[in-house]
Amino acid sequence: AGQEVAQHYNQVLQSSIASRAESRAFYLRNFNNWVKSVLIGSHLRIIERQFINSDIRVLDLCSGKGGDLLKWRKGGVAKIVFVDIADVSVEQCRRRYGEMAEQQQRDGRGRLPRAEFHVADATAVRLRDLQPAWPQFHLVSCQFSLHYCFQSYQAARQFVRNACESLLPGGYFIGTLPDANEIVRRLRRKPGSEAAFGNGVYNVTFSSSAVKTQQVPLFGCKYHFSLEKQVQDCPEYLVYFPVLEQLCSEYGLRCTLRQNFAKFYRDHVTQPEWRSLLGVMQSLEPYPNADGVELKSQVEGDYRAAQAYLNGDGRCDTEEDERDRNGPVGTLSMEEWEAATLYMVFAFQRAE
Numbered sequence: 001a002g003q004e005v006a007q008h009y010n011q012v013l014q015s016s017i018a019s020r021a022e023s024r025a026f027y028l029r030n031f032n033n034w035v036k037s038v039l040i041g042s043h044l045r046i047i048e049r050q051f052i053n054s055d056i057r058v059l060d061l062c063s064g065k066g067g068d069l070l071k072w073r074k075g076g077v078a079k080i081v082f083v084d085i086a087d088v089s090v091e092q093c094r095r096r097y098g099e100m101a102e103q104q105q106r107d108g109r110g111r112l113p114r115a116e117f118h119v120a121d122a123t124a125v126r127l128r129d130l131q132p133a134w135p136q137f138h139l140v141s142c143q144f145s146l147h148y149c150f151q152s153y154q155a156a157r158q159f160v161r162n163a164c165e166s167l168l169p170g171g172y173f174i175g176t177l178p179d180a181n182e183i184v185r186r187l188r189r190k191p192g193s194e195a196a197f198g199n200g201v202y203n204v205t206f207s208s209s210a211v212k213t214q215q216v217p218l219f220g221c222k223y224h225f226s227l228e229k230q231v232q233d234c235p236e237y238l239v240y241f242p243v244l245e246q247l248c249s250e251y252g253l254r255c256t257l258r259q260n261f262a263k264f265y266r267d268h269v270t271q272p273e274w275r276s277l278l279g280v281m282q283s284l285e286p287y288p289n290a291d292g293v294e295l296k297s298q299v300e301g302d303y304r305a306a307q308a309y310l311n312g313d314g315r316c317d318t319e320e321d322e323r324d325r326n327g328p329v330g331t332l333s334m335e336e337w338e339a340a341t342l343y344m345v346f347a348f349q350r351a352e
Contacts, residue, residue: 024296025201025228027285028336032343034283035261036143036176037071038274039345043172044075047138050170055079058113059137059166061122061159062145066093069100072113079114081135083127087119123148123155127162136168142175144343146244150237153219157247164251170352173253179260179344180216180238183223186342188212200299202227202339218243227339241346248348257347264345284330297333306331 023029047056055078060068063082072080084090094117104112118130128134140163149159163173183204190197195206203226211221221238225231245255259267268274278284287306289295295303306329332340 023228023230025230025336025339027283027296027332028201028339029230030281030283031332031336031340032144032176032261033067034274034278034281035264035343035345036068037277037281038264038268039174039176039347040068040071040141041075042268043139043174043347044077047172048076051138051168054138056139057081057135057137059083059140059163061140061142061163062148063093064089064145066096068141068143069093069096073100073110076111077113079116079135081116081118081137083118083120083122085119085121090117090119093117122162123151123159126158127166134166136171137166138168138171140166140171140173142173142177144176146175146177147236147239150219150239151222156219156243160244160247161251164248164253164348164350167253167350169350171350172256173248173348173350174257174346176343176345177239178225178236178342180240182260182342182344183238184211184216198226199335199338200297201333201335202342204342205233216240241344244346252351253348254351255346256349257345260341260344262341278330284332286328287331288328290328295333297335299333299335302333302335303331305334305337 044056056076057079058072058077058081060066060072060080060082063084064086066082069080082090082093084093097115097117101112104110118127120127120130142163146159149155167173186197187195187204187206193209193212195209195211196204198204204223205226206221206223216238218240219237223236223238224233225236226233241258248255269278285296286293287295287303287310297303309329309331
């Protein structure tokens with residue numbers, strides 16, 4: 001399974017900024033990125049308070065092309081170690097870091113973290129064996145990737161072991177992954193025998209309809225995921241969260257956060273800093289649209305929640321929302337919201 005995933009991501013072309021902006025899932029991608037920014041930023045602050053005057057070290061597991069590199073830089077991290085199974089992705093990550101280093105030398109602003117890059121399958125090898133003195137980290141991050149290791153008990157256990165034993169006492173293991181409870185709920189709610197569900201933005205397809213009626217296996221419960229034009233039939237595995245909790249507990253970690261993206265958003269959007277970051281990152285689509293700007297979704301009723309809000313029928317999270325009722329407001333189409341809420345955030349802390 002590891003090589004299958006590596007091959008999939010090695011074949012994914014890096015898109016330009018312009019092409020990403022034209023994507024149907026443009027705001028969805030930005031919203032997911034906002035969730036990661038809040039999760040990472042809030043935990044870096046916890047760590048800074050806990051490890052006073054320490055140079056923060058981060059292990060970015062399944063780091064891909066280095067999409068979170070800017071987050072680590074803005075968070076004031078001293079050192080990052082990037083690990084991914086896909087060699088092409090690691091090379092792109094290294095190149096991105098090099099470009100950032102050149103820019104930093106030109107303008108002389110900010111501090112760029114020291115970085116290491118490793119091509120390794122964290123489900124099959126012990127990361128401590130990659131080099132003689134494998135460091136311990138204040139934070140281990142695994143974003144939108146942990147579910148790939150649940151192909152088997154052995155793979156999942158090795159991955160969790162790598163994450164856990166790489167942590168300093170008191171350090172955190174954080175991440176995002178598909179919410180298995182939500183996936184199974186949607187699958188079983190859909191009428192008929194077809195083992196698939198989705199909309200115009202995303203699609204989930206299981207190889208067997210048995211998942212709709214029978215007990216779901218704890219490991220190796222495979223499905224294929226597609227997201228608009230960016231991800232096509234990528235093999236993934238359900239992660240039953242209590243199993244992840246049990247595996248982590250065996251290495252001295254306790255769960256401190258477990259939330260679906262919907263709840264995580266509602267808990268943080270009322271905080272001024274994270275709320276303003278939504279605008280900075282273009283994480284929500286303006287509705288109604290400005291003249292000459294086409295809405296991302298052309299599906300009838302896809303903005304009914306935003307329209308209801310403007311009509312005075314929707315919920316308000318803050319007093320500021322009341323002043324926004326004249327529009328435009330920031331929103332996601334219903335199809336994008338369904339895709340976003342397929343995911344959850346998590347955090348574990350290693351015992352001190």
